[in-house]
Amino acid sequence: MAEIGRTLRAAGQVGLGAALAFAGTTHLTTAREEFQAQVPSWFPADPDAVVLASGVVEIGLGAALLATWRQPARAVVGATAAAFFAAVFPGNIAQLTEHRDAFGLDTDAKRIARLPFQAVLIAGAVACTGVTKVVREKTTNRT
Structure with a gap:
């Protein structure tokens, strides 16, 4: 049973790494304008520069997930x-509150429905890489 858990975590890590690397690549190429719709109007930087920088970060995170075991x-x-x-x-949130269409999210209902998926990504990154277990072990070893 433990082996199944390790396999699922590894598959999740590979899937998340590949997804991040792919998404980062699209930040730099085909979906650049779409991603600009997600840069909040109040953010004090050029939206294109933000999209390019976040794309580079995503590619780096994706590569790190694929290479770090x-x-x-x-x-x-x-x-x-x-x-x-x-x-x-x-x-x-900005895409919702500023009513910006991108990635097929052309209604507030669709933009609201998307919001919980960010929590799924966060939980997935934590679960597939063993963050909780490592933190627990480090905390336990301190006492």
Whole structure:
């Protein structure tokens, strides 16, 4: 049973890494304008520069997820990916509150329905890389 859990976590890590690398690549190429719709109007930077920078970060995180398998480095990469997903969440909120169409999200109902998926990405990054287990072990070893 433990072997199944390891296999599922590894598959999740590979899937998330590949998805991040792919999404990052589209930030730099085919979906650049779509991603600009998610940059909040209040953010003090050029939307295109934000999209390009976040694309590079996504490619780096994706590569790190695909290449990092030993703990605790694996958990650090997972925690970093989770933090990235949390950091870009205001963009999803901005897309809703500023009523911006992108990626087929052309109604507020669709934009609202998308919001919970960011929590799924965060939880997935934490779960597939063993963040909770490493934190628990490090905390337990301190006492």
